Amino acid sequence: MPVQQRLRRQAAQNVDDDDMGQPHPQSPGEVDSDGDEQMAEVGPRDETTQLIKNLVRYALSCEYSRAPIRRDGIKEKVLGSNGREFKRVFAGAQKQLRATFGMEMVELPTKDRNLMTAEQKRKAAKSQTQKEPTSNTYVLVSVLPEAYTTPAIITPSKVQSAEGEAAYVALYTMIIAIITLSGGELSEPRLRRHLTRLNVSENMPSLNPNDETSPSEKTEMVLQRMVRQGYLVKLTDSRSGGDEDQTTWHVGPRGKVEVDKEVIAAFVRTIYGGSDDELENRLQVSLKIRDRKPGVPDMVEEVAEEEAAPNGDPGPSNRRRGRRRQTEAYDEESD
Amino acid sequence: MGDEWEPPLPAGYSDVNRAFLQAFMARGTLTFREGQRLLAAIQSASEGGSHIDPASITMDEFQNFIRTARDAVEPLDFDIRNTRDQIRGGERVWAFINAHSDPATQLSTTHTPEEVAYVKRLLDAMFEQYNTPRMEVMAVDEGQALRVSRPAARRESNMNGNDNDDEEHQEDGAAAAATGRGLKHSEVLSLLSSLVAEGWLDKSLNGFYSLTPRSLMELWSWLVATYNESDADADDDWQRIKFCEACKEIVTYGQRCNEPNCTIRLHDICEDGFWRTRPERKCPKCSTPWEGNHYVGERAVTSRSGFQRGRGRRARRTEAAEAEENGADEE
Numbered sequence: 001m002p003v004q005q006r007l008r009r010q011a012a013q014n015v016d017d018d019d020m021g022q023p024h025p026q027s028p029g030e031v032d033s034d035g036d037e038q039m040a041e042v043g044p045r046d047e048t049t050q051l052i053k054n055l056v057r058y059a060l061s062c063e064y065s066r067a068p069i070r071r072d073g074i075k076e077k078v079l080g081s082n083g084r085e086f087k088r089v090f091a092g093a094q095k096q097l098r099a100t101f102g103m104e105m106v107e108l109p110t111k112d113r114n115l116m117t118a119e120q121k122r123k124a125a126k127s128q129t130q131k132e133p134t135s136n137t138y139v140l141v142s143v144l145p146e147a148y149t150t151p152a153i154i155t156p157s158k159v160q161s162a163e164g165e166a167a168y169v170a171l172y173t174m175i176i177a178i179i180t181l182s183g184g185e186l187s188e189p190r191l192r193r194h195l196t197r198l199n200v201s202e203n204m205p206s207l208n209p210n211d212e213t214s215p216s217e218k219t220e221m222v223l224q225r226m227v228r229q230g231y232l233v234k235l236t237d238s239r240s241g242g243d244e245d246q247t248t249w250h251v252g253p254r255g256k257v258e259v260d261k262e263v264i265a266a267f268v269r270t271i272y273g274g275s276d277d278e279l280e281n282r283l284q285v286s287l288k289i290r291d292r293k294p295g296v297p298d299m300v301e302e303v304a305e306e307e308a309a310p311n312g313d314p315g316p317s318n319r320r321r322g323r324r325r326q327t328e329a330y331d332e333e334s335d
Numbered sequence: 336m337g338d339e340w341e342p343p344l345p346a347g348y349s350d351v352n353r354a355f356l357q358a359f360m361a362r363g364t365l366t367f368r369e370g371q372r373l374l375a376a377i378q379s380a381s382e383g384g385s386h387i388d389p390a391s392i393t394m395d396e397f398q399n400f401i402r403t404a405r406d407a408v409e410p411l412d413f414d415i416r417n418t419r420d421q422i423r424g425g426e427r428v429w430a431f432i433n434a435h436s437d438p439a440t441q442l443s444t445t446h447t448p449e450e451v452a453y454v455k456r457l458l459d460a461m462f463e464q465y466n467t468p469r470m471e472v473m474a475v476d477e478g479q480a481l482r483v484s485r486p487a488a489r490r491e492s493n494m495n496g497n498d499n500d501d502e503e504h505q506e507d508g509a510a511a512a513a514t515g516r517g518l519k520h521s522e523v524l525s526l527l528s529s530l531v532a533e534g535w536l537d538k539s540l541n542g543f544y545s546l547t548p549r550s551l552m553e554l555w556s557w558l559v560a561t562y563n564e565s566d567a568d569a570d571d572d573w574q575r576i577k578f579c580e581a582c583k584e585i586v587t588y589g590q591r592c593n594e595p596n597c598t599i600r601l602h603d604i605c606e607d608g609f610w611r612t613r614p615e616r617k618c619p620k621c622s623t624p625w626e627g628n629h630y631v632g633e634r635a636v637t638s639r640s641g642f643q644r645g646r647g648r649r650a651r652r653t654e655a656a657e658a659e660e661n662g663a664d665e666e
């Protein structure tokens with residue numbers, strides 16, 4: 001029923017507006033009532049500080065529901081008429097996020113050229129000028145030293161339920177690790193085989209396993225959510241007409257940032273119950289990470305940057321590398 | 336300016352504080368015991384992995400961390416408040432909250448507009464329908480929660496619907512969509528369960544849903560503004576939201592004066608300290624003897640003889656669950 005849908009969308013917008021609009025309109029009055037001396041110098045500084053505050057709050061509220069932080073969203077909901085201030089406000093908000101929360105906004109990588117259809121590639125080539133393509137979309141990640149990111153300190157957040165969040169994080173981390181270690185691409189049947197081994201081929205825990213009416217959710221629904229939130233990309237070759245052999249799974253932009261190679265390496269070490277030279281060697285070869293003792297926090301950023309850079313060489317070399325990695329993954333499995 | 340701008344930070348703010356803040360935000364609330372475990376883990380991480388006994392973390396240390404975190408987030412319109420849990424023995428709870436908060440801003444990021452609208456109806460049920468001068472339940476059982484799953488029917492849409500059925504139907508649909516289409520019962524049960532898991536609602540052993548300390552802190556000003564009459568005479572008139580005579584916090588679970596028209600309320604957890612400072616166990620306002628057997632909260636229902644008679648098998652089951660719970664606590 002189109003009318004209902006439209007109204008519902010309108011209602012959603014209203015709530016949205018309420019949400020972000022609330023701190024916004026009261027900005028001038030609020031600052032004034034805080035103290036007299038501020039009233040005297042309502043200059044550009046105060047205004048910028050206010051915008052920075054709103055951007056920080058916007059970023060946190062987006063992350064709460066795993067919605068990406070979009071440049072357009074920032075312009076619309078934070079900057080309003082101050083659209084020209086983007087750079088300065090963004091830089092300030094980054095500073096504030098790092099200094100106060102130990103978090104920062106990381107730009108998501110643009111769509112992988114390997115994952116485009118020929119048609120899309122042609123279009124991209126045409127529209128692409130000299131400029132590097134940017135996604136203008138960000139996610140919030142923690143920049144705390146690794147020592148602090150233990151389960152005893154950082155627990156799964158209570159959005160919906162801590163148990164459901166934990167299960168969801170575990171599942172997408174597992175799937176992303178499998179995809180990456182299989183060369184960045186996994187065919188539909190192989191994904192299904194892995195899911196069967198994990199005993200989640202039909203159902204996965206829902207976001208709230210305490211819920212007696214729906215403790216679990218169809219695997220299809222959870223995978224869809226992972227795609228929607230950018231953890232996974234599902235690609236069906238249009239020529240195959242929906243043949244499931246032609247469907248492949250890839251790591252999505254958010255997946256690349258949140259579950260980077262270091263995370264995958266740490267995950268594998270945990271699964272293997274520790275680490276030895278052989279495992280480290282294999283990880284280095286499979287993930288192309290540099291030699292590194294586990295638990296020493298360095299080069300995390302570098303890896304993220306490398307990931308974020310648009311993939312320069314598509315084509316055969318990449319695929320060959322992928323196949324080599326695939327066999328390694330098999331080796332590991334057969335061990 | 337611009338590049339040289341530095342965010343205001345409390346002195347000595349470091350990664351230890353940032354880790355504390357991230358951990359606090361993920362949990363939403365902290366009790367002192369949870370705080371001890373968390374700070375022990377953080378200190379251990381900052382000192383390279385040596386084991387630190389949570390019991391060695393003092394209340395002063397914990398409160399220092401809370402204060403620093405509060406100073407750091409206050410400029411961003413977040414706040415950290417604390418209150419005592421009215422139900423569970425008065426344990427103090429600290430919550431990370433949004434300084435401008437109403438149910439819509441709190442829930443709109445993860446819940447649909449229909450769900451947010453439902454929560455508003457649920458709060459109305461708690462604080463209007465089931466919170467009358469005679470019965471201040473301020474909680475709803477499952478059946479009552481399901482009864483508000485849809486918005487109250489709009490009468491107007493039927494008034495001018497004299498044409499054919501089809502058109503009337505459409506109009507009804509449009510009106511329903513305008514107020515939110517409501518939720519199916521199964522959706523309500525799922526939502527209630529997730530609100531419990533998220534720490535917004537408490538579900539008691541008798542099956543009553545009420546607001547948690549976290550919700551009360553988060554929604555404090557919104558609740559007062561929404562449900563209390565601002566122009567009423569503060570002392571004499573009955574107000575929907577009332578405050579404890581001893582600690583001045585909201586009472587949704589506690590005792591009331593035996594005189595039905597008197598507005599004095601008291602938390603169970605504040606009772607001992609309160610009477611110790613008084614010569615007699617009498618209401619401080621109307622001097623009616625305070626017997627402590629008139630209740631605010633679910634006991635307004637459960638203490639009545641009708642409810643007790645009807646308990647039957649459920650009571651035994653509840654007691655078994657209670658015993659089990661206590662057993663688990665002692666572990």
